[in-house]
Amino acid sequence: MSTLEVTATGAAADAVTTHVPTLVQDRVASRIFAKDHTLWGPAAEEESAKRLNWTGLPRTSRHLIGEVAALREELSQAGYDRVVLCGMGGSSLAPEVICATAGVPIDVLDSSDPDVVRAALTDLDRTVVVVSSKSGSTVETDSQRRAFEQAFRDAGLDPSARMVIVTDPGSPLDNDARAAGFRVVNADPQVGGRYSALTAFGLVPSALAGADVETLLDDAEAVSDLLAADDDANPALRLAAAMAGTQPLRDKLVLVDDGTENVGFGAWAEQLIAESTGKDGTGILPVVAIGSAPASLYDDGTVVRLVATDSESDSVGEQDTSDAGGSASSAASLVTVAGPLGAQIMLWETATAVAGRLLGISPFDQxxxxxxxxxxxxxxxxxxxxxxxxxxxxxxxxxxxxxxxxxxxxxxxxxxxxxxxxxxxxxxxxxxxxxxxxxxxxxxxxxxxxxxxxxxxxxxxxxxxxxxxxxxxxxxxxxxxxxxxxxxxxxxxxxxxxxxxxxxxxxxxxxxxxxxxxxxxxxxxxxxxxxxxxxxxxxxxxxxxxxxxxx
CATH class of the missing domain: 3.40.50.10490 (Glucose-6-phosphate isomerase like protein; domain 1)
Structure with missing residues (x-):
């Protein structure tokens, strides 16, 4: 069974003590998983009403496992062993961390730089291209798709046999791709892009590249009931309080890779947190730490240590905050998080949604x-x-x-x-x-x-x-x-x-x-x-x- 560990010290722990009982009393966790779109205020209701299906993805995405496995086998037998993903934001960052954690190669093209695009147009005879665009009109992704289609044709290859389209049903890309005979996999339209890691946007390219997406969903499903519980021990409520409930608000969240098996997780969490919370003059700025833990830290920051799932209990419990360094005040806000990738995806998505409520903003618009x-x-x-x-x-x-x-x-x-x-x-x-x-x-x-x-x-x-x-x-x-x-x-x-x-x-x-x-x-x-x-x-x-x- 998947495990999640979220512990806090200093100002982060104070925030947990202050806010979690109220979140429990207001039944915030269970209401999120019941898709209650009123949690973020009247102005957010219209957008929230069509953005909460991510809560059920560990179960509702199961049909993709067999579908994509069969597609991978078909493509593999045809000699395609290189996967290129054209996508932006959540459409590219989630597959990147899923594949890096699984140790399987995938080439992510999320740039408009002509030199970068040209460099991706190689080894076409063994390449399958996944084109991911929720709206079906993202200009970067559309441009990349056009470049690959032209390159395939110039090489005498059929693009429709070598490209897989992932998009929302009824999007311009969905309609055009189906009419042109391309393979199309539709994603759940009731999930926003940065919450789409466990939809077709995250699972299709990752599975085609060889990642074990069934285990990813298993780990996510194993913690869903825990994250939906109105309980003081709910790790998502604790993480949300530490993120968005410190007084005064420590609005810089420093993400430190301290041995986690989830490779590149900070970059995925960065886009989730920044895009969800940074609006209306407030928000949480995620700072993906480069190198070792800093020798000193600013007083408006909280350090999040991302540690391995199998860490000893003392390594995910109370910490010597000198790791975060500096003065007592700057070191006194620390969170430690452990858990397998699927579980952490659900954890951080839930915590970010709760953080939006604490900040008084809608976490679902941009x-x-x-x-x-x-x-x-x-x-x-x-x-x-x-x-x-x-x-x-x-x-x-x-x-x-x-x-x-x-x-x-x-x-x-x-x-x-x-x-x-x-x-x-x-x-x-x-x-x-x-x-x-x-x-x-x-x-x-x-x-x-x-x-x-x-x-x-x-x-x-x-x-x-x-x-x-x-x-x-x-x-x-x-x-x-x-x-x-x-x-x-x-x-x-x-x-x-x-x-x-x-x-x-x-x-x-x-x-x-x-x-x-x-x-x-x-x-x-x-x-x-x-x-x-x-x-x-x-x-x-x-x-x-x-x-x-x-x-």
């Missing part, structure tokens, strides 16, 4: 994700040259400031970064690095988040564009106005046409970056854009500027 998409479309329509002109060029980096006249007399990348960091609120602020680069080829750039934390003592997050637009991008614009933002963009080595579209991948990703920066600026957020005119040289400049002055 208004500012839509605003960034609209701004990107406007830039595409206006032409990519319609963006803001750079303030200056330093070496291989063009420097642009948005969101106010804050750059001052800076004339170097180093000085611009210093000026941006000087805007950080030393009590509540955070810095977000947003890199529209190749997340595989440029992966070590993520380390600058740790460098910036060591340098400033404030939380630093790192997001790969455009994938973070479906994740922390909601928090950046809808959450508290306490962030400063550093955007890294580059010119592609070679652009790539989007078949059947009037724009290229290079133009599209530039519009996405420009649209995101424009919306942040409209919200009064300071944005520093560093554009690499020569990739390798510029990237080294940026890396050096961000790593400079470490404590």
């Amino acid at each position: 208004p500012d994700v839509e605003s960034a998409k609209a701004a990107a479309r406007e830039l595409l329509d206006a032409g990519i040259g319609a963006g803001v002109e750079p303030a200056f060029t330093d070496g291989s980096v063009e420097v642009t400031a948005l969101g106010g006249d804050w750059l001052g007399d800076a004339t170097t990348v180093d000085a611009a970064v210093d000026t941006l960091l000087g805007l950080l609120d030393d009590q509540q602020g955070y810095i977000a690095v947003m890199a529209y680069l190749d997340r595989l080829g440029d992966a070590d750039l993520e380390l600058v988040a740790r460098d910036l934390f060591d340098r400033t003592g404030r939380p630093a997050t790192f997001g790969w564009g455009p994938r973070f637009l479906h994740s922390t991008g909601q928090y950046h614009k809808g959450g508290p106005a306490t962030g400063v933002y550093l955007q890294v963009t580059t010119a592609p080595t070679q652009d790539l046409e989007v078949p059947g579209r009037e724009f290229t991948f290079g133009e599209f990703i530039a519009a996405q970056a420009g649209g995101d920066a424009a919306v942040l600026a409209e919200h009064g957020r300071p944005v520093l854009r560093l554009h690499l005119t020569a990739h390798d040289e510029g990237l080294e400049q940026v890396r050096a500027a961000l790593s400079r002055g470490r404590a």
